[in-house]
Amino acid sequence: RRHVGQETFAVLLGDDLIDARDPLLTRMIEASAQKSATVIALMEVDPAQIHLYGCAAVEATDDADLVKVVDLVEKPAAADAPSNLAIIGRYVLKPEIFEVLEETAPGKGGEIQLTDALKALAADESIAGPVYGVIFRGRRYDTGDRLDYLKSNLLLALDRDDLGPDLAAWLKELATGL
Structure with a gap:
């Protein structure tokens, strides 16, 4: 106040x-x-x-x-x-x-x-x-929800020029192993 x-x-x-x-x-x-x-x-x-x-x-x-x-x-x-x-x-x-x-x-x-x-x-x-x-x-x-918090971090990082390409490549590699 x-x-x-x-x-x-x-x-x-x-x-x-x-x-x-x-x-x-x-x-x-x-x-x-x-x-x-x-x-x-x-x-x-x-x-x-x-x-x-x-x-x-x-x-x-x-x-x-x-x-x-x-x-x-x-x-x-x-x-x-x-x-x-x-x-x-x-x-x-x-x-x-x-x-x-x-x-x-x-x-x-x-x-x-x-x-x-x-x-x-x-x-x-x-x-x-x-x-x-x-x-x-x-x-x-909405980062108040645990899953949405994780999704938010990934989406925002993927949108960055300095992180996005490397993160996208890693996620593709990770997804093939699931």
Whole structure:
């Protein structure tokens, strides 16, 4: 709180990697400035996977990649999910979020959930203005899952000029022995 003062700020979760060639955070900052709003990153996921994420109920806007968030649910069962738009680890927040977090009771897992605080903001625009979501359609790597962590490392390394060719050759050699 003391680091951001009264400024809008960004939070990036370390287990959610977004390819730098996809300017998600730039778009979120632009949307926040244009709408004077809190902005969260959303991504369409398979409904069978929605229970792993916070999920957004939204209304369309004039921008294809921007939606107004009207409600949020933390890790719902597929049958209870308001959409297949999952919250991914990027947030552009206004400083009022700290006051809301202080008043937020522990949620799922006995922890104070950012999703619950964002839900309160979406329900009452008088606190800090509206909440919007940028729908991300680029490259994202979820390193919070062990297998996805390994896949992410391989995919990112394969994409590098200094590592990719040698790694690809080694993987082909490894695969022939399986």
